[in-house]
């Protein structure tokens with residue numbers, strides 16, 4: 001893809017799989033990264049909803065979490081078999097060893113790492129996350145955060161989010177991290193042509 005200045009061509013060689021907690025920005029930042037790189041963006045939660053013709057909440061309510069997790073793995077395998085893209089996972093997808101193996105086999109995992117209070121500030125006013133529909137959603141988020149952090153840390157690339165970062169800042173930080181891996185994102189300078 002060429003930037004407006006016509007200086008950079010970029011080739012995405014592997015699917016970049018964004019992982020992390022609910023509210024880490026996988027969907028928001030992934031969308032921005034894909035737009036900046038001019039590559040396709042796919043949100044795994046959206047794909048599951050489209051395949052089931054129901055919302056995530058409805059799937060949890062009607063069929064339960066175990067069914068959702070099965071669909072999550074099926075959809076992940078299908079998306080990873082497609083052309084390279086920016087793929088935002090659901091918050092729990094990276095918890096499964098099978099999913100981590102699928103990602104490592106044909107993509108690269110990037111952890112969007114954010115502090116608990118930042119995550120809480122982002123998720124507290126939305127009711128689209130069935131796992132947080134509990135008596136004390138902050139405590140639930142904290143429990144998930146503590147249990148999941150060591151697993152997210154297995155991701156190949158880590159990018160930290162801070163409260164003063166915008167979605168755009170985070171997208172740029174992800175792209176900077178990717179450009180350090182030419183086997184993932186190859187950037188060619190065409191300035192001299």
Ligand SMILES: Nc1ncnc2c1ncn2[C@@H]1O[C@H](COP(=O)(O)OP(=O)(O)OP(=O)(O)O)[C@@H](O)[C@H]1O
Pocket residue numbers: 020021022023024025026027028029045088089090091092122129161162165166167168170
């Ligand atoms: N610096 C930032 N990085 C990421 N998100 C940000 C940032 N600043 C504000 N936000 C907002 O925080 C929210 C992050 O939610 P988003 O749905 O992208 O998270 P997610 O990781 O996809 O969560 P889920 O696992 O539930 O799908 C968005 O509304 C986004 O606009």
Ligand SMILES: O=C(O)C1=C[C@@H](O)[C@@H](O)[C@H](O)C1
Pocket residue numbers: 021022045056089090091092093128129130131
């Ligand atoms: O953290 C999780 O386990 C989840 C996060 C969302 O993206 C959805 O995939 C679903 O609500 C489960």
Ligand SMILES: [Mg+2]
Pocket residue numbers: 026027028043045088089090
């Ligand atoms: Mg999301």
